[in-house]
Structure formats: structure tokens, C-alpha cells
Amino acid sequence: MKKLLLAVWLFMVVSTCQALSPYTSGTALPAAELQALMGAVEKRLQAEGFALLGRHLPKGLESGGVVLVTDTAMLQAIQAAGGSSIVAAAIRVGVQRDGRVSYTTPEYWYRAYLRQAYPQAEAAARSVQARLARALGPGNGFGGDVPADQLANYQYMTSMERFDSFRAELRAFGSFDEALQTVRKGLSNGVGATTKVYEVVMADRKLAVFGVALNEAARGEGWWVGKLGKAGLENMAALPYEIFIVDNKVYSLPGRYRIALAWPSLSMSEFMNIRYAPDVILQTMNKLADVQEQRPGD
Structure with a gap:
């Protein structure tokens, strides 16, 4: 009986401490032109029931691109969870010119973003995982690892932000519609050298999210992802960055959380190479939210 109880306890400890990686490698495709490779990936994803959202070709990172899709059941789970x-x-899904394919590991990202609502979405998340594996290949996890039970409150180190940091809030508007139109207008006008990659809007729940291409040559995603070297390019599926709306407020996850979550294996010295990126990203997102710059004495 004691041995049985010990075995059960050990199983629970191992399950609780299971480490997850942010990305999963798929089966490589035959080398071809990048747009053709992305098209092939899109067809495989559509065959498994995923809906296309868009393509992202990051400026300054010509080695690959990202295909964006979504899933009906997961959207329903997100709608039920609400909020951020x-x-x-x-x-x-990251697609490299040499045919390599990778995708975001569903459990990793859903545990991080749905947090306490993840158990209610777990069945849908597992379905997403199984269908991604059928479409693209059930490869190995890579990009670092984080214990599953730490993702809901993930923090790279004590001084850095978590998902629910107050610093994520950019601006409050008079209404959801006003916030939505402001962000849409900013993206359509290319404010801050940005373009829209995708949008998902749940008007009845007053929720919206936009994928944002950060195109500025000197300070955009090509600059800071490129400075991460091989790991930056391999984790192509980290992109694009997001800006989102909950009720009448516009948010963007702090870079010191969002980048760390996407590159958990980086050392502190490697993060120091892109130490200005979180502030640059924040400045860009503030422009999209039409946040007025505060001058000394205002």
C-alpha cells in the first residue's frame, strides 16, 4: 500500500512539473519558393478544419514567414473565458525557405494566455494539437521549456512583468467601438510603420485582437529578432506581435513578458542584446492606440 501511494504521489509530481516547449517542429517540406511553401501549409491546415487569418512576412527576416489560422472550438472557449x-x-505556423515548418505548441500558449480558464478549454486545445500534428507532423518540442504549472503566472525573473501586468493597458476609450476604430485606423494608415496581419473581433463580447507587423527597418521586428541570432529565426512562429481590446480599453502585452514567453531559453545576456526592444514596441503600440505623448511640465 505504501508503494502504491508513493507511486501515485510521484505521478502527480511529475504531471504537475511537466515542462512544455513553446514550439513544435513539423515535417519538413520539399524546398520551394516561400509563397508556394506557405500555400502548401495553408491547404494542409484547412484540410484539418482550421480557418485562415493571414500571412506574415516579417521585414528584415527574409528566411521565412508565418501562416496565421484559428479554430472554431478554441474561439468559442476564448469567448467564454472573455477578457485578455x-x-x-x-x-x-512558421515556414522557412528551406522547407522547415514549426508551430506554436497549443498547450504552452493556451495555459499562458487562458490561465485559470484553461481547464474549460483543454478539450479544444487537445483537438487543436492533434490536428496540427496530422496536418504538419508530430515533431519534437523546441525553443526552451517551462513547467506547465508555471505558465499561468509566467515570469522570466522577479523584476519582469507577468501576463496581467498593469503595464499592458495602453489607453481607455469611451466605448469598445471607439477603441476598435482607433486601432483599425492606425493600422490602415501605417502608424508607427505598422501593418495589420490579422484581426479577430468578438463584438458581442467587446473583444478584439490584431496581429501587428512591426516594419520599421531600424527598430522593427527584423532588428530585434535578428539580434537573437539562430534562436530568433528558429522561433519565427513567435510573430507577429499583438494589440488587443477588452471592453473599452486597448492593451499590448509588455515586451519583457511577451518576448520572454516566446524565447524562454535565452540567457540574460542574450536578452540584454535586445534590452531596448520592449520600450520600442510599447512606443509603437501607443501610437496605434493614439496615446498622446506626455511632455515635461504637462
């Missing part, structure tokens, strides 16, 4: 869980709406 809307940021989890897109499923991201």
Missing part, C-alpha cells in the same frame, strides 16, 4: 484571453485567438 482574446490574445490567444491566432495559431501561428
Whole structure:
């Protein structure tokens, strides 16, 4: 009896401490032109019931691109969870020019973004995982690892933000519609050298999320992802960055959380190479939310 209880306890400890990786490698495709490779990936995803959201070709990162899709059951789970869980709406698939394919590991990202609502979405998340594996291949996890039970409150180190940091809030508007139109207008006008990659809007729940291409040559995603070297390019499915709306407020996850979650294996010295990126991203997202710059004395 004691041995049985010990075995059960050990199983529970191992299950609780299971480490998850942010990305899963798929089966490589025959080398071809990048747009053709992305098209082939899209067809495989559609065959498994995923809906296309868009394509992302990051400026300054010509080695690959990202296909964005979503899933009806997961959208329903996100709608039920409400709030900032809307940021989890897109499923991201990295496609490299040499034919390598990778995708965001559903359990990793849904545990991080749905947090306490994850148990109610677990069946849908497992379905997403199984269908991604059928479409693209059930490869190995990579990109680092984080214990599953730590993802809901993930923090790279004590001084850095978590998912629910107050610093994520950019601006409050008079209504959801006003916030939505402001962000849409900013993206359509290319404010801050940005373009829209995708959008998901749940008007009845007053929720919306946009994938944002950060195109500025000197300070955009090509700059900071490129400075991460091989790991930056391999984790292509981390992109694009997001801006999102909950009720009448516009948010964007702090870079010191969002980048760390996407690259958990990086050392502190490697993060120091892109130490200005979180502030640059925040400045760009503030422009999209039409946040007025505060001058000394205002």
C-alpha cells in the first residue's frame, strides 16, 4: 500500500512539473519558393478544419514567414473565458525557405494566455494539437521549456512583468467601438510603420485582437529578432506581435513578458542584446492606440 501511494504521489509530481516547449517542429517540406511553401501549409491546415487569418512576412527576416489560422472550438472557449484571453485567438505556423515548418505548441500558449480558464478549454486545445500534428507532423518540442504549472503566472525573473501586468493597458476609450476604430485606423494608415496581419473581433463580447507587423527597418521586428541570432529565426512562429481590446480599453502585452514567453531559453545576456526592444514596441503600440505623448511640465 505504501508503494502504491508513493507511486501515485510521484505521478502527480511529475504531471504537475511537466515542462512544455513553446514550439513544435513539423515535417519538413520539399524546398520551394516561400509563397508556394506557405500555400502548401495553408491547404494542409484547412484540410484539418482550421480557418485562415493571414500571412506574415516579417521585414528584415527574409528566411521565412508565418501562416496565421484559428479554430472554431478554441474561439468559442476564448469567448467564454472573455477578457485578455482574446490574445490567444491566432495559431501561428512558421515556414522557412528551406522547407522547415514549426508551430506554436497549443498547450504552452493556451495555459499562458487562458490561465485559470484553461481547464474549460483543454478539450479544444487537445483537438487543436492533434490536428496540427496530422496536418504538419508530430515533431519534437523546441525553443526552451517551462513547467506547465508555471505558465499561468509566467515570469522570466522577479523584476519582469507577468501576463496581467498593469503595464499592458495602453489607453481607455469611451466605448469598445471607439477603441476598435482607433486601432483599425492606425493600422490602415501605417502608424508607427505598422501593418495589420490579422484581426479577430468578438463584438458581442467587446473583444478584439490584431496581429501587428512591426516594419520599421531600424527598430522593427527584423532588428530585434535578428539580434537573437539562430534562436530568433528558429522561433519565427513567435510573430507577429499583438494589440488587443477588452471592453473599452486597448492593451499590448509588455515586451519583457511577451518576448520572454516566446524565447524562454535565452540567457540574460542574450536578452540584454535586445534590452531596448520592449520600450520600442510599447512606443509603437501607443501610437496605434493614439496615446498622446506626455511632455515635461504637462
